[in-house]
Amino acid sequence: MTASMTSRVAGAPPAWLAWLPVLLGLAVLYLPTWWDLAHGLWLADEQAHGPLILLVSLYLAWQxxxxxxADSDVPSPAAAGHTRPxxxxxxxxxxxxxxxxxxxxxxxxxxxxSQIPVLFGVLLITLGGPAxxxxxxxxxxxxxMVPLPGFVVDGLTGPLKQFVSAAASNxxxxxxxxxxxxxxxLTIGAYQLLVADACSxxxxxxxxxxxxxxxxHLMRHTGVLRNALxxxxxxxxxxxxxxxRVILLILITYHFGDAAGQGFAHDFTGMVLFMVGLLAMMGFDVLLGAVAFRNRPRSESGSTR
Incomplete structure (x- = not known):
């Protein structure tokens, strides 16, 4: 009996073959969408993060x-027709x-x-809640990846431009x-700069x-307060x-001229923006960790005499 079971398992098709119909269905739906985005919306600076979001999501799912x-506790796609939640x-x-x-x-x-409910629905049908x-x-x-609706962009862009220009000038x-x-x-020296929608x-x-x-998500902190903050x-x-970023562009324009502020520096300050944002978040996280550790009771510190 053991030899027969071993032979059957050894001759079984790869587990991924059971997912082939699901993957083909998702490909039929969304490969045209991704193709259109790659040749349209994703070419704009405002939506250039779209392909990165997709790649990160695929990588995290692969992990x-x-x-x-498919195992004894989780229904495979082939067996999903018997449950159909x-x-x-x-x-x-x-x-x-x-x-x-x-x-x-x-x-x-x-x-x-629609990618989100479609994927959640497929996961619920095929694998259930644990997946x-x-x-x-x-x-x-x-x-x-979802582009913001026009009324949201229009409603938020104006106040953000006012705030950014006021903060930078002050x-x-x-x-x-x-x-x-x-x-x-904004007027600085002999130059006038307009905080456009793209700079909001x-x-x-x-x-x-x-x-x-x-x-x-990657840090996986367990503290509710720390995650909330x-x-x-x-x-x-x-x-x-x-x-x-806006301050840097103003300073570059003031010291090096309008051409410098609108050229390579404009794109470079965009990279600086992300570096500043990420470093600020990491620094705030370190600060929260240091405060939490300092306030931890002595009995939990792990030190013994």
Whole structure:
């Protein structure tokens, strides 16, 4: 009997073959979407983070590939037809309807956003709740691929531009630079700079929020308060980083001319923005860890006499 069982297991097809129909279905749905994004929206600076979000999500899902292995405790895709959880089918149907509406009417919010309910529905149907608990972050991380609706962009861009321009001018005026502000127009020396929509920082906040959540996921802190404070710090840090970027552009324009401020330096300060944001979050995390360790009771410190 042992030899027969060994032979049957040895001759069994690879586990990934059971997932081939699911993967083919997802490819039919979303490869055209990704192709259109790669040749359209992702070419814009504001959405250049899209392919990185996709790659990170795929990598994180690959790290949890053990969740896809069929065993005695987790139903395989082939056996899913016997269970067909109602919740999973409901979520999948909702996602497919959103995809059909978005694809047919060219509404990227629905088309790209449908990936999340479709994937959650597939996971619930095929593997159940345990797989969803292991793969929830890679799936939800795809939300940062979804382009913001126009009314959200329009509603947030104006106040952000006002805040960024006011903060930058106040800081530079405070350290002695001849800067004046009229709305979102900054005058420094002989130059006038307009804080345009692209410089409002809305999309930078979106990208830095994704980076911050990924950092929190990778650090895997167990303290609820520490995670809550880190989460609450993401948007303020992103806004502050964008203020730093605008200040750098103003200073480059003032000292080296308008051409310098609009050339390579404009793109370079974008990289600086992400460096400042990430370093600020890491520094805040270290500070939280140091405070937590300092306030930890002596009995928990592990020291003995």
């Amino acid at each position: 949890q590939r053990a969740a896809f292995a 109602v919740l999973g089918w409901g979520v999948l149907l909702f996602g497919l309807l959103a995809y059909a509406l978005g694809r047919s009417q060219e509404i990227l919010l629905f088309e790209v956003g 969803v608990r292991r793969l929830w972050f890679p799936v939800l991380f795809l939300a940062f 800081i530079l005026h405070g350290v002695g630079y001849p800067v004046a502000r009229s709305g979102v127009i 920082g809305l999309h930078s906040i979106f990208s830095l929020s994704a980076l911050g959540l990924l950092y929190m 880190l989460l609450a710090s993401i948007v303020p840090i992103a806004v502050a980083a964008n203020v730093v």
